[in-house]
Amino acid sequence: MDKKQDSARELYDQVKEMMDNNKFIELRETLDEYHTMDIYDVLQDLDEVDRLKLFEILPLESAASILEECESEFFQNIVANIDREHLRNIFEEMSMGDLADILRELDEGSREKILDIVSKEDEEELRELLAYVDETSGSTMKKGYVSVNKNLNVEQAIKHIRAEALDADSIYYIYVVDNLQKLVGVLSLRDLFLSSDNSKIEDIMVENVKSVGDNDDREEAVKMVSKYNLVAVPVTDEEGVLKGIITVDDILDVMEEEASEDMYKFAGSSEHERDVAENEKSTLKEQVLSCVRGRISWLLLTAILSFVTAFFFTKFKVIVDDSHIALIFFAPLVLAMGGSVGIQSSAVTIINLLDNEKDVDYQTFMKELISSLINAFVIVVISSIILYFVTQNAQIITAISLTVFINMVLGATFGTLIPIVVNRLESDPSVITSPIISAIMDIIGVIVYYIIISIFIL
Numbered sequence: 001m002d003k004k005q006d007s008a009r010e011l012y013d014q015v016k017e018m019m020d021n022n023k024f025i026e027l028r029e030t031l032d033e034y035h036t037m038d039i040y041d042v043l044q045d046l047d048e049v050d051r052l053k054l055f056e057i058l059p060l061e062s063a064a065s066i067l068e069e070c071e072s073e074f075f076q077n078i079v080a081n082i083d084r085e086h087l088r089n090i091f092e093e094m095s096m097g098d099l100a101d102i103l104r105e106l107d108e109g110s111r112e113k114i115l116d117i118v119s120k121e122d123e124e125e126l127r128e129l130l131a132y133v134d135e136t137s138g139s140t141m142k143k144g145y146v147s148v149n150k151n152l153n154v155e156q157a158i159k160h161i162r163a164e165a166l167d168a169d170s171i172y173y174i175y176v177v178d179n180l181q182k183l184v185g186v187l188s189l190r191d192l193f194l195s196s197d198n199s200k201i202e203d204i205m206v207e208n209v210k211s212v213g214d215n216d217d218r219e220e221a222v223k224m225v226s227k228y229n230l231v232a233v234p235v236t237d238e239e240g241v242l243k244g245i246i247t248v249d250d251i252l253d254v255m256e257e258e259a260s261e262d263m264y265k266f267a268g269s270s271e272h273e274r275d276v277a278e279n280e281k282s283t284l285k286e287q288v289l290s291c292v293r294g295r296i297s298w299l300l301l302t303a304i305l306s307f308v309t310a311f312f313f314t315k316f317k318v319i320v321d322d323s324h325i326a327l328i329f330f331a332p333l334v335l336a337m338g339g340s341v342g343i344q345s346s347a348v349t350i351i352n353l354l355d356n357e358k359d360v361d362y363q364t365f366m367k368e369l370i371s372s373l374i375n376a377f378v379i380v381v382i383s384s385i386i387l388y389f390v391t392q393n394a395q396i397i398t399a400i401s402l403t404v405f406i407n408m409v410l411g412a413t414f415g416t417l418i419p420i421v422v423n424r425l426e427s428d429p430s431v432i433t434s435p436i437i438s439a440i441m442d443i444i445g446v447i448v449y450y451i452i453i454s455i456f457i458l
């Protein structure tokens with residue numbers, strides 16, 4: 001057991017002892033010294049009765065922070081057993097953006113019960129956030145931003161910010177709006193406090209504001225943060241009206257989810273399998289069904305493509321006699337090299353396509369092509385030496401070596417070009433799964449092998 005586990009166990013034992021001895025005041029003072037996520041870990045380990053007791057004695061800010069980060073099952077268990085008024089007070093301390101994220105995971109009935117508890121103002125804000133399509137910038141944004149009118153002077157703006165900052169999720173940037181609430185500029189606290197009191201906000205703001213549309217894919221916000229090193233991105237509607245912000249902690253969550261989703265797609269599965277796998281409460285049956293659901297369609301397509309490969313193999317009996325039967329034995333080498341290079345090149349290309357700053361039209365293609373030529377040459381030299389000790393037939397060695405060389409170059413070519421073409425068609429390049437790339441290269445490999453044998457053996 002490492003130090004982190006020792007610390008968690010020690011805190012749990014300490015909490016349990018105080019609760020058993022009804023030392024709730026002392027317990028609350030002790031928990032003030034710990035991070036809310038440490039307290040959340042303890043809450044998860046406690047039985048239901050003790051969990052509710054401990055949660056009820058937590059300060060409202062701590063309880064709100066825990067509900068913002070917890071799993072939906074924990075959230076539902078807590079809200080179902082906590083006093084309605086106490087729950088309303090906790091919701092008042094929560095970020096409406098985080099609460100909206102949790103509500104999206106609940107069924108409609110449970111969602112409406114929560115909306116019935118919060119204040120009327122918070123309900124309107126939550127319904128606005130929930131109206132956005134999932135995985136858009138609007139569904140990810142938070143409403144806790146600070147904005148000032150461009151016509152205010154610095155002194156007036158500072159007074160306004162002091163009044164608004166308490167409920168803000170981020171005050172790293174102050175967003176400037178006009179009388180129609182349209183985003184027209186941005187300024188930092190540093191610029192604000194270094195300016196004279198009588199300076200107009202319009203004169204000191206930066207007009208070139210980087211923002212995303214509320215209906216844009218949330219990955220646009222990720223690219224924006226990555227490219228410009230921002231800690232928050234403003235979200236506007238089609239009219240340019242400021243609707244919310246996406247903070248860097250939300251960006252990190254999105255990056256993790258999107259990366260995981262893309263990896264599952266590339267492996268030939270789906271995000272549903274990922275969601276079930278990451279759910280600690282999922283049963284073996286649910287995990288098995290999610291695996292089958294996510295993979296079966298790609299496996300069926302791969303099987304169909306494999307029959308195409310098998311069809312071309314049947315043609316080998318026409319051109320291969322007993323003296324050249326070794327050509328069949330080395331077919332796995334021919335197919336494996338082309339498929340492996342294709343998967344490697346497609347994976348790298350997809351990563352580059354997801355990084356908006358990288359050139360994937362020429363530089364990436366040339367890198368893959370040239371490196372495949374070098375790698376193919378090395379593999380062919382080594383393979384030829386090994387083949388010489390297996391068979392001294394120059395025709396067989398030439399046919400196999402040349403086919404391996406061509407297939408590796410074609411693997412790099414197709415593995416790079418296919419994701420680029422899919423991306424140009426404005427589709428997600430990560431749907432180009434490794435099983436499909438491998439199956440396509442098998443077909444190409446067999447065709448090339450057939451042609452080479454026809455030339456050098458017949």
